[in-house]
Structure formats: C-alpha cells, structure tokens
Amino acid sequence: MRWFLFLVFITLGVAMGLIYGWIINPAQYTDTSPEMLKMDYQSDYVLMVAEAYQVDQDVDRAAQRLAFLAAPDLILRVKEAIAFAQEIGYHPADVTLMNNLLVGLEAGLATGGVP
Amino acid sequence: MNENRGPWYLLTGLVLGLLLSVAIAWLFRPPEFVDTKVAPSALRGDFKDQYRAMIALAYLADGDLVRAQARLDLLGDEDVYRVLAEQAQRAQAAGQSEAHALGMLASAINPDAGGAPSDLPVSSPTPFATIVYTPTLIIPGQP
Numbered sequence: 032m033r034w035f036l037f038l039v040f041i042t043l044g045v046a047m048g049l050i051y052g053w054i055i056n057p058a059q060y061t062d063t064s065p066e067m068l069k070m071d072y073q074s075d076y077v078l079m080v081a082e083a084y085q086v087d088q089d090v091d092r093a094a095q096r097l098a099f100l101a102a103p104d105l106i107l108r109v110k111e112a113i114a115f116a117q118e119i120g121y122h123p124a125d126v127t128l129m130n131n132l133l134v135g136l137e138a139g140l141a142t143g144g145v146p
Numbered sequence: 147m148n149e150n151r152g153p154w155y156l157l158t159g160l161v162l163g164l165l166l167s168v169a170i171a172w173l174f175r176p177p178e179f180v181d182t183k184v185a186p187s188a189l190r191g192d193f194k195d196q197y198r199a200m201i202a203l204a205y206l207a208d209g210d211l212v213r214a215q216a217r218l219d220l221l222g223d224e225d226v227y228r229v230l231a232e233q234a235q236r237a238q239a240a241g242q243s244e245a246h247a248l249g250m251l252a253s254a255i256n257p258d259a260g261g262a263p264s265d266l267p268v269s270s271p272t273p274f275a276t277i278v279y280t281p282t283l284i285i286p287g288q289p
Contacts, residue, residue: 037159044163051164052171062190065197069183072220076197079204079217086207096203099196 066101070115073100077112078125081132090139093132106140109133187222194221195233202230202247211254218255227256 052058060067068076077097084093094105102108113129121129186197198221205214215226223229234248253259 033155037155040156040159041163041166044160044165045167046163047160048164048167049171052168058172059188060184061188063184063188063193065189065193067184068186068189072186075217076200079200082204082207083200096200099193099200 064101065099068100070111071119073108074112074115074121076100077109077132078116078121078129081125081128084132084135085128088135090135094136094139097136106133106136109136185222186220189221197221198230198233199237199242199244199248202244202251205251205254206247214251215255227252227259230255231259 065073065076076099080093080096083096084090097105097108100108109129109132113126113133116126116129186194189197198218201214201217204217205211218226218230221229230248230252234245234252237245237248
C-alpha cells in the first residue's frame with residue numbers, strides 16, 4: 032500500500048511539473064532565426080518589403096530583403112503573407128502594396144531577374 | 147518497512163515527480179504541444195539588425211511613425227533610439243544603404259537628440275552571407 036501511494040504521488044508530481052514546465056512557465060527560445068517567426072510577423076515583414084519596393088521599384092533588392100525569411104520559395108511566401116493579411120484584415124492599401132510586390136517578383140522571375 | 151515514519155515518503159514522491167517532470171518539460175518539448183514560433187524579440191542580434199533596418203526602410207517609404215514604433219517595440223530594445231543610432235552609425239561606416247533610413251527613424255523617434263550621439267562605438271556589421279542558425283534554449287530560472 033505504501034509503495035502504491037508512493038507511486039501515485041510521484042505521478043501526481045510529474046503531472047504538476049509538466050503543467051508548470053509546459054504551460055505556466057515554459058522554456059523560451061532566444062537567438063532564433065527568422066523562419067521561426069510567427070506568421071503575423073513574417074507577413075508584416077513582407078509588408079515592410081512591399082512598402083520599400085513601392086518607393087524604389089527595385090525587384091532584386093526586394094528579393095534580397097525577402098531572403099531574410101529564409102523561405103525556399105519567395106513568391107509562395109509572399110502569396111502566403113497576402114492570404115494571411117486578407118484573412119486577418121490588413122488595410123486594403125497594405126494588401127495592394129503586397130500584391131504589387133508579388134506582381135513585381137513574378138515579373139522579375141519571368142525575366143530571370145529574381146533568384 | 148517501518149509504518150511509523152509518517153507521510154513524508156509521499157512528499158518525497160511528489161517532489162521527485164516534480165523535479166523529473168520539470169526537467170523533462172524544459173528539455174524535451176514535444177513540438178506538437180508547444181508553439182515554437184517566436185516574436186521578433188527572440189531573434190538573434192544580427193537578425194534583429196536586419197529586421198530593424200527593414201522597419202526603418204518601411205518608415206522612410208510610408209512616413210508612419212506610429213507604425214514604425216509599434217514594429218520597433220516588437221524587438222524589445224530597452225533604448226530604441228540608442229540602438230537605432232548605433233546601427234545607423236555601423237551601417238554608415240560600412241557604406242550600407244540603410245544608414246540613411248535608420249538615421250531618419252532615430253531622429254523621428256527622438257527629435258531632441260539632434261542626430262546620432264558621437265560617443266557611440268562603431269563596429270563592423272555582420273555580413274548577411276555568414277548567417278548561421280543556432281537557436282539557444284533558455285530555461286526559466288537559470289542564469
């Protein structure tokens with residue numbers, strides 16, 4: 032009976048510890064890479080690139096800036112960002128900027144200008 | 147077994163279980179259970195610099211200081227102006243095109259400063275091509 036109660040309390044301790052370690056005070060990552068950013072931050076980064084692109088119209092530079100996100104397919108990442116932006120209700124002007132960036136990237140890709 | 151030792155063995159079991167599971171929880175986190183996606187404040191220093199430069203370039207494009215400040219807040223810098231001014235100086239020393247945007251944003255955030263402080267250290271920026279992804283796990287309570 033004593034061993035049974037002992038094991039029950041160990042199990043209880045394990046459960047309490049997992050709740051504490053995973054939910055109440057979980058470990059946090061630092062020194063991470065951009066691909067670990069949440070989608071909303073990645074989308075905002077794409078918007079920032081689109082804002083800069085709107086001014087300089089330099090598609091190669093925009094592609095270099097998007098490379099920060101370390102996405103294997105930049106155009107797909109921009110499309111995902113646009114879809115996310117529309118889903119959570121970005122201002123239409125911002126979505127337009129992102130669409131302009133997408134058009135520029137696709138045009139650059141067609142002419143071999145975008146890596 | 148001596149039945150007169152009281153309930154202390156139960157407390158021992160509870161503590162053993164707690165210690166074991168906290169170690170497991172912090173060292174072996176199941177990815178399906180924990181959202182490993184992070185905020186910009188968790189980025190490594192050189193990535194933060196790139197993110198900050200992009201904020202400045204976007205500010206230069208749209209002139210929206212409120213939006214730029216909200217974005218800078220995501221990086222969790224204690225002294226936003228100083229960090230911007232330092233990065234502007236480093237970028238200028240390296241001849242990077244973002245230097246102007248960083249300086250403009252720094253000036254907009256702290257218009258009384260009258261430009262970047264001259265006593266700030268100037269160091270060489272990390273080239274983007276040498277980026278190595280090495281995330282570090284921080285366990286709460288550990289120094």
